[in-house]
Amino acid sequence: MVLKAFFPTCCASADSGLLVGRWVPEQSSAVVLAVVHFPFIPIHVKELLAKVQQTSRVGVAVLGTWCLRQQEPEESLGRFLEGLGTIFSHEPWLQLSWERGSKSWSCKATRRQVPNGPEASGEDQVMLIFYDQRKVLLSQLHPPIALPDHQAGDATASTGGLAVVFDTVARSEVLFRSDRFHEGPVRLSHWQSEGVEASILLELAKQASGPICLLLACLLSLVSTASTCRLWKLWPLPFIRSKLSTCEQLRLRLEHLTLVFSTQKAESPAQLMRKANMLVSVLLDVALGLALLSWLHSSNRIGQLADALVPVADVSVRDSLLPGAGRPCWEAECRLWPPHLCLQHVAEELQHLLQWLMGAPAGLKMNRALDQVLGRFFLYHIHLWISYIHLLSPFIERILWHVGLSACLGLTVALSLLSDIIALLTFHIYCFYVYGARLYCLKICGLSSLWRLFRGKKWNVLRQRVDSCSYDLDQLFIGTLLFTILLFLLPTTALYYLVFTLLRLLVVTVQGLIHLLVDLINSLPLYSLGLRLCRPYRLAAGVKFRILEHEASRPLRLLMQINPLSYGRVVHTYRLPSCGCHPKHSWGSLCRKLFFGELIYPWRQRGDKQD
Structure with a gap:
């Protein structure tokens, strides 16, 4: 029988x-944790093992003897070590010895009660496996990825054996780090036999973290209580809060801070890792936000941005409402600022676009009456929006100042607020899209219904299916007349719908990129990635064995090394929950909705239900 002895x-x-x-009888293996040195009293050793078992609930026992020989073997010491088996009875009894400065290793496992069988003997073969006790103690073994059926059994068995070794070393941490076991009459040798490694700054931080966490937990509880006040449940506050990404981000950060500064101790290493990832994510978010705040408030960049957004609002409003008056002055002022920042420039470009659509766009022959009606309808909305910007222009700098001040809460809060501001500033484009989509959808539905009329069909609302139906001559005549009108008016409506849908998708894409960046900062496990980069053994995906000695006359000696998790699996395993947005529709569903004129909201919150 071959026994596996894991030796530090x-x-x-x-x-x-x-x-x-x-x-571990199931694996026929022995996990050595420490070596008790001479001199010792057997009763003291038994008391030590009883304390360790009571504290860590691990079945710790004396497995055998360890002999470190000098250049010449010591016969008396060897006989004395063999005699200890009568005091500490264990089956099998390991006898490991090594001569310093050489490769002369001796590994034996003897049994007093010889088992029955044709090949039974009183001595077993031992496979000696060396392992780094510190790395195994600090590492966390992750379950393997699911394998096919023909490999799942072997993988589970091997992983179970490794899990026992990792679990034994981890649960015996009290034997390594408790000072009361090193001040007694028993002297041990393990990975911290020279003393527990510690830092004065780390110990001070641990002592100060308790009161600080208690104070912050009280403050966060007050904030949570204030956020659940009935005043916030009055209409339309819940509706507005559900539509603003800033409120969702603040709610998420409040949950993160409440969990991080909670005084409740983590129950498992996974919860502790989650807390560490949240803390690092919050610290990085605040640091980036403070850097953005410092950049915005230096060199009066907020004032420059406000002037660039709304230059000479009075002139722009007059020009938009009175076409042809003062246009050279408006164009001269717009050249002083970046076109992509100037809101009036955006309004003028929309006006040019509508005037282009009201003519003969790309040489297409449009319905003149409907084209003029739609063009003037949308131009009126642009005039309303410019008047809204004109009323808002005196407060633009103060609004931008408060937006920049919100960056002290984190970069994600500032980005969420930026997304909401973009949604408010492009509300007219959203209105254009809704008007065009509804009108286009109405004509598509009318054409499809009239097409079923020509084929003698109708839509059964109760049974949700198409049934046969007979129509008289008057119904067919009216249907033909309406079908002709809708068909010839469709190109004009479809062109407006196509243009404003593209504008809407452009705005949604910009907001989606902002939400993607916010989701990346919220959910990226930075602490776990830092461990994978600096201490790869902390996140173990398995082990590999390297042969140290393999000779016929000597015991097989292996070295166990830890395989770290891949970066992709680290992100997948420790990814934090986030309120970020992600695509709601597939590409096929999105194209179908766009073709039939249904309203689309391609980005939704993660907690929302699928339509």
């Missing part, structure tokens, strides 16, 4: 003594 590399140079660890 830090104990290879330890003095002779007893091997303390855990025996």
Whole structure:
């Protein structure tokens, strides 16, 4: 029978003594945790093992003896170590020895009660596997990715054996770090045998974190209580709050801060990792927001941005309402500012676009009457929007100042507020899209219904299907007349619908990119990625074995090394929940809705239900 003995590399140079660890009968393996050095009293060793079992609930026992020989073997020490098996009875009894400065390793496992069988013997073969105790203690073994059926059984068995080793070392942390076990009469050797590593700054931070977390938890509870006040539930506040991405981002950050500064201890390493990822995400968000705030308030950039957004509003409004008067002055002022920032320039470009559509766009022959009606209807909305900007222009700089001040809450809050501002400033484009889509959808539905009339069909509303129907001559005549009118008016309506749909999709794409950046900052597990970069052994996907010695006359010795998780799997495993937006429709569904003129909202919150 082959036994696997996991031996820590830090104990290879330890003095002779007893091997303390855990025996796993299901895997026929022994996990050595420490070496108890001479001199010792057996009753003290048993008391130590009882304390460890009571604290960590791990079945720790004396597995055998460890002998570190000098250049010449010591016969008396070897006989004394063999005699300890009568005091600490364990089956099997391991006997590991090594001669310092050479490769002479001896690994034996003896049994007093020889099992029955044709190949039974009192001594088993031992496979010695070295492992880094510190890395195994600090690492977290992740379950493997699902395998096909013919490989799932082997993978589960091997992973289960490794999980026992990792779990044993992790749950025996009290044996490594508790000072009360090192001040007694028993002297141990393990990965921290020279003392517990600590930092003064780290200890001070741990002591100060308790009161700080308690104070912040109280403040956050007050904020949460204020946010649940009945005043915020009065209409239309819930409706407005559900439509603003800034409110969703503030709610998400409040949940993150409440979880991070909670005084409740994490129950598992996964919860602790989640807290660390949230804390790093919040700190990075605030740092980026403060950097943006510093950049905006330096060199009076907010004032320059306000002047660029609304230059000479009085002239622009007069020009838009009175075409032909003062236009050279308006064009001269627009040249002083970037065209993509000037709101009046955007309004003028929309006016030019509508005037182009009211003529013969791309040489197309449009219905003159309908074209003029739609063009003047949309021009009137542009005039209303310019008047709205004119009334808002004295407050633009103050609004931008408060928007920049919101960056101290985090870059994501500033970006969410920017998305809401874009939605408000492009509200007229949204209205154009809704008008065009409704009109186009009405004509499409009318044409499809009249087409069924020609074929002797009708739509059954109750059964949601198309049934046969007989029509008289008057109905067919009126249907033909309406079908002809709708068919010849369709190109004009479709052109307006196409133009304003493209404008709407452009705005939605810009907002989608902003939401994507916000979602990336909110959900990216930065702490886990930092561990993967600096301490790859902390996130273990498995292990690999390297052969140290493989000779016929010597025991097989292997070195266990940790395989880290890939970066993609780290992001997938530790990704944080976010309120960011993501596509609601597939490409096929989106194209179908666009063709039939149905209203589309391609970006939705993650918590929303699918239509």
